Amino acid sequence: MWTTRLLILGLVRWLQPVHGYDVLKELTSWNAEDWAKIKPGSVYHGLKKLTTDGCLEVVSTEQVDKRPARTSYRVTAKGETEFQQVLREKLWGIEPVVDPFFVAWSFAPVLGPREAAAMLRNRAALITAQMRQNLAWLDVADSGDPTAGSFIPGHVQEAMRLATDAMRLTVDWCERVAVRAENGELGFDDERGYSEETIEHWRRHIRTLPDPATLRSSLRRGVDEGE
Amino acid sequence: MWTTRLLILGLVRWLQPVHGYDVLKELTSWNAEDWAKIKPGSVYHGLKKLTTDGCLEVVSTEQVDKRPARTSYRVTAKGETEFQQVLREKLWGIEPVVDPFFVAWSFAPVLGPREAAAMLRNRAALITAQMRQNLAWLDVADSGDPTAGSFIPGHVQEAMRLATDAMRLTVDWCERVAVRAENGELGFDDERGYSEETIEHWRRHIRTLPDPATLRSSLRRGVDEGE
DNA sequence: CAAGCGATAGTCAACGTTGAATAAAAAGTA
DNA sequence: TACTTTTTATTCAACGTTGACTATCGCTTG
Numbered sequence: 362m363w364t365t366r367l368l369i370l371g372l373v374r375w376l377q378p379v380h381g382y383d384v385l386k387e388l389t390s391w392n393a394e395d396w397a398k399i400k401p402g403s404v405y406h407g408l409k410k411l412t413t414d415g416c417l418e419v420v421s422t423e424q425v426d427k428r429p430a431r432t433s434y435r436v437t438a439k440g441e442t443e444f445q446q447v448l449r450e451k452l453w454g455i456e457p458v459v460d461p462f463f464v465a466w467s468f469a470p471v472l473g474p475r476e477a478a479a480m481l482r483n484r485a486a487l488i489t490a491q492m493r494q495n496l497a498w499l500d501v502a503d504s505g506d507p508t509a510g511s512f513i514p515g516h517v518q519e520a521m522r523l524a525t526d527a528m529r530l531t532v533d534w535c536e537r538v539a540v541r542a543e544n545g546e547l548g549f550d551d552e553r554g555y556s557e558e559t560i561e562h563w564r565r566h567i568r569t570l571p572d573p574a575t576l577r578s579s580l581r582r583g584v585d586e587g588e
Numbered sequence: 589m590w591t592t593r594l595l596i597l598g599l600v601r602w603l604q605p606v607h608g609y610d611v612l613k614e615l616t617s618w619n620a621e622d623w624a625k626i627k628p629g630s631v632y633h634g635l636k637k638l639t640t641d642g643c644l645e646v647v648s649t650e651q652v653d654k655r656p657a658r659t660s661y662r663v664t665a666k667g668e669t670e671f672q673q674v675l676r677e678k679l680w681g682i683e684p685v686v687d688p689f690f691v692a693w694s695f696a697p698v699l700g701p702r703e704a705a706a707m708l709r710n711r712a713a714l715i716t717a718q719m720r721q722n723l724a725w726l727d728v729a730d731s732g733d734p735t736a737g738s739f740i741p742g743h744v745q746e747a748m749r750l751a752t753d754a755m756r757l758t759v760d761w762c763e764r765v766a767v768r769a770e771n772g773e774l775g776f777d778d779e780r781g782y783s784e785e786t787i788e789h790w791r792r793h794i795r796t797l798p799d800p801a802t803l804r805s806s807l808r809r810g811v812d813e814g815e
Numbered sequence: 816c817a818a819g820c821g822a823t824a825g826t827c828a829a830c831g832t833t834g835a836a837t838a839a840a841a842a843g844t845a
Numbered sequence: 846t847a848c849t850t851t852t853t854a855t856t857c858a859a860c861g862t863t864g865a866c867t868a869t870c871g872c873t874t875g
Contacts, residue, residue: 364691451692465678515774547742
């Protein structure tokens with residue numbers, strides 16, 4: 362994906378000279394593994410690919426003691442051009458967003474009206490919880506004393522605000538559609554309803570919300586003294 | 589991605605017995621290449637993988653004349669179990685949505701306040717146009733005479749409605765943030781503004797909206813007689 | 816009637832992604 | 846002090862994705 366490549370190129374450009382692990386740490390502090398689905402293995406591959414493509418160059422390969430060698434990179438002129446080019450191509454264009462939920466939702470009629478409604482209400486609850494975390498996060502970012510600065514750039518805060526509003530929308534949608542499902546207005550096959558126990562069974566197998574502590578740790582960097 | 593696998597499994601389950609090309613055609617009629625980012629190559633691979641995993645089985649391999657042989661599939665008991673299992677796992681759980689725009693947006697400060705504002709307004713315009721197409725689409729689905737039926741299932745219509753509302757939200761966000769960017773409230777570096785010409789240059793290189801005809805053809809199946 | 820084009824039906828090599836493995840130092844803990 | 850866990854730093858084989866390719870049939874169009 363271009364997202365992986367742009368993210369790496371942009372981070373090297375910003376932090377240069379850097380080695381892979383530092384890029385990785387920065388990405389982790391951005392929580393990018395979540396919202397950009399980028400994994401460690403891809404970062405190292407990306408750095409090597411960008412290098413063979415002439416967008417990055419190796420600054421040094423230092424070895425301290427017996428630890429693994431660290432290779433440092435910096436962007437070349439070609440890399441800078443590609444960065445500017447791709448950044449604008451992606452910002453000025455539009456691209457459909459894939460919400461994996463709606464892939465599964467295509468087959469929602471299989472659930473039948475009762476389970477579908479229960480599922481949607483469960484979803485509303487989960488998303489509401491996430492939304493609250495976002496709101497708390499934005500609260501901290503807002504009220505962080507402006508001198509020390511809350512290290513969360515304004516444009517990132519705005520992105521978070523949009524995400525939060527989108528969640529609110531989704532929650533309302535879930536509740537509205539749950540009602541429609543129950544009322545048989547979506548044409549779901551009534552025969553296939555599942556018992557309360559089945560639903561409880563599935564509910565138990567669901568991954569819970571990401572640990573609030575995880576989220577907070579990614580925040581720590583900016584608000585350490587805030588507690 | 590699990591989306592590819594579930595989509596294929598679900599479609600074979602629904603259309604069985606089917607061969608690859610028919611699954612492909614169905615996916616195309618769903619416009620799935622857009623909203624699920626699934627490509628032909630992946631479909632054939634997916635069918636083979638699901639077969640070696642014991643979720644599908646080959647019904648027949650018929651050869652008509654000298655045309656390429658068509659392999660037909662049907663789901664096994666194991667496949668049915670996996671379908672039910674995965675479907676619920678994904679519907680009852682939540683998973684972060686990746687909006688590639690926000691990957692690029694991370695580097696928005698590079699644009700400077702002027703280009704950022706112009707970019708956001710351009711984005712608002714593009715998304716507004718898409719939104720109008722969605723609204724027109726929903727209009728047709730709504731007013732399609734209920735006897736012949738508009739062949740667009742209620743739950744799909746609802747999904748489209750949410751997507752449309754999310755677009756409205758995004759458009760407002762773009763316009764609001766454009767103003768903030770211009771007012772220097774986002775801390776973008778002022779030095780890096782780009783001239784009108786540069787902006788015009790980039791604008792010219794941007795992919796335009798998907799051809800309305802494409803969208804309409806995916807609709808044809810349901811509303812052929814509507815024109 | 817030949818040429819061209821789209822639909823039919825699928826294969827495959829090249830590429831990107833990812834989980835797992837490696838391995839040593841530093842930090843925590845009993 | 847001895848033990849375990851975490852952090853540092855990266856490699857790699859296995860797997861999934863994708864664009865490009867093959868090849869035939871049927872339909873239109875000049």
